[in-house]
Amino acid sequence: MASTRTASVLTRTSRPQAPSVVEHVRTATQAEQLATRLHHTDRAWPVVVVSTPRHGSRPYVDAGRVLQEVRGLAEVVVIDTGEPSWAFSHSMPHGTQVYGGASRVYPVGIEWVHDPSRSHLWFAYDDTEGTRVHERLVQDALTSAATAGLAGSTGPAVPLTTTAGTVLGVVGTRALVQTRDGKTAQVAQELTLPIVPIDRLLAPGMPVRGTLDAGSRRLDVRDTLPDSATQLARVHAAYPHGAVVPTQVHQVTADTVLLALAPAVTVRVERDRATRGDDDLRDLFSVGETVAARLLPGRPVPGPGGGTRQPDLRLDDVDDADAVLEALSLLDGGPPWLGAPALPDEETSPDSAESPPAPEDPTGPGSPSGPPAPPRPVPGPGPRPAVPPPDARPRLTAPSPSGSDEPGPDVPASPASPAKKVLVNQLELSVHEHRSRADRAEREATELRATVRALELETTGLRDLAREQRDRLDRLREDVERYKTKIRSARKDRVRPPEQAAPKRCFSDPEAQLRFDVLRTWAEIIGADEKDRYPLPEYTVGPRFCESLADVGRGLEDKVHRAVVLVLTGRAPDVPGFELHRLRRADGGGSPYLVREQDGAHAMRLSLQVSSPQARRLHYWVLPGGEVELSRVVLHDDSAP
Secondary structure, three states: HHHHHHHHHHHHHHHOOOOOOEEEEEEHHHHHHHHHHHOOOOOOOOOOEEOOOOOOOOOOOOHHHHHHOOOOEEEEEOOOHHHHHEEEEHHOOOOOOOOOEEEEOOOOOHHHHHHHOOOOOOOOHHHHHHHHHHHHHHOEEEEEHHHHOOOOOOOOOEEEEEEEEEEEEEEOOOOEEOOOOOOOOEEEHHHOOOOOOOOOOOOOOEEEEEEEOOOOEEEEHHHHHHOHHHHHHHHHHHOOOOOOEEEEEEEEEOEEEEEEOOOEEEEEHHHHHOOOOOOOHOOOOOOOOOOEEEEEEEEOOHHHHHHHEEEEEEOOOOOOOEOOOOEOOOOOOOOOOOOOOOOHHHHHHHHHOOOOOOOOOOOOOOOOOOOOOOOOOOOOOOOOOOOOOHHHHHOOOEEEOOOOOOEEEEEEOOOOOOHHHHHHHHHHHHOOOOOOOOHHHHHHHHHHHHHHHHHHHHHHHHHHHHHHHHHHHHHHHHHHHHHHHHHHHHHEEEOOOOHOOOOOOOOHHHHHHHHHHHHHHHHHHHOOOOOOOOOOOOOEEOOOOOHHHHHOOHHHHHHHHHHHHHHHHHOOHHHHHHHHEEEOOOOOOOEEEEOOOOOEEEEEEEOOOOOOOOOOEEEEEOOOOEEEEEEEEOOOOHHHH
16 A cells, blocks of 8 residues: 555656746737647646736736645636737637636636536636635635646655644634644645535544645645545445435435435435425425435445445435434544534424414413323415414314214324324425525526626726727827828938939930830830730820920929820820810810811810829820820910910
8 A cells, every 4th residue: 555655656746747936928929829728638737817907917816825825736827918818818718718807727628618617717806806716716726636636746856745644623625734743734625525525524633644745735635535435335334224314415306316425425316215295306405405314225236245235215204303323424533524414493383483372271282281282284285374373273083982973072182193294394395495496596696696797897808909999090090190191201202213213315306305205105104915906106296395394394204204105095085083185265164175277186185193283284186187296284274275
């Protein structure tokens, strides 16, 4: 046994260690990496994730204190609310996110992905609630570590050693133990049997033995806890057949109730052995309550060494007068693992609650010299009837000696009559029913409160996100405006690179230079495969065109050359920005078009600039044969051809 435990200790100290410092997630990339790590099926330990509140950088839960209590068994991470928490939420399944000051523990494995209730969400809105959530997180982390079979150490340099000690006392969910070296260690309830309160497992003065983590002073006693076979053996040793024993309700359905004689020894009781009626058992029993049951021999279970017997139970034949044995102890010298079953409160019985005491009558029923008081009327399944006054209560009568229907003389009622048992059973059913309803109402209220808080948290987060998005949109708009200003300024002050600089004058004659520039522009803007389709035709340069072109400056000459090429190749009507139209003799819309008398050419007007003061326009003539004659480059207000 010692060699096995030593091997277990060596295995525990050689496994990978949980981080010994609190990790901080401050960027979206780190948040996405955390989400990916939580989804790994080979993750070795639980992860506690604590988020900061939306108005503050420090979480209400003290992550450092949480780490001290779960060191070696779980990892603690703090995530900033904002961009990191939203990136984390987008990477996590619905119902498993953390943000806005909430916290949760992610157990080992990925069952919590399909069942978020395995990873409970805790809310903290101030430091007081942060202390409460701190305790919940420690409990969840230790429970998850125990479920995963972990036994932690503060680090590779701190070994786990086997030691013994004496229980000093129990505080909350922790038992304080004085070890042989005179120091104090603690046993966490979550690292024992989580369904059994620590004060029902350990008692002051009892000896304990376990594995001590010298760094955290945490004593792990799981190796000394009885397994299911040992618990079954203790049940057989402690309870004789036919005895009435305490059991704990572990599960309830409409037809069955699962009772535990020990945490790992359970018996399923059918309805015909649980109640004398056709009641829904969920209205009679509540999970976690202690009830008295009669132990039956049960059935044999095959196994090594001849096997053993699985105990059986029934509830319907247990009376309040039956003595209930004390629950067994799970550890030698320990307390009973269950308390005594609750009994009906005599002060709230129908007799004392609904009727005043009868006046004393020295000769009446119930007096020392008179016959015993008759039993109370038995309430049925419906509303309980009012109790009649003392002088109107029915009495049990003996049959007439003659056999007639006339009542005979009064006879005393037996105290142990069946009517009394029925009354007690009915009272128990009523108590169980009200208790079940209260438990369901409390669970529903708790779920509703959790839902409301979750919705409030989500609403707050969405408001923060909307505010962040508005701020980001405003910043983007400012950036756009700033970049637009820079672009406008750059275009005004732009200096062309050498290869795009204004070409050198190749001709002294302005018209020859113009024709050269038009030809060059045609070669540049008309693709090689389109030059046959859009050839550059012959055209005429009017006597005032070159002079008007000299006034526009080199910055606009390129536009003029481009417009001339598109006019000559017939593509100008397809450019909406040119606003190409015929000139009229006057400004009025009904004025006739301007036609040159000597050759019948009609005048055209094309916009070179739009939405700028004194924008430039190109005027030209189109002769009857289609030939183009360039007339002038003019300002917007100049409508002469």
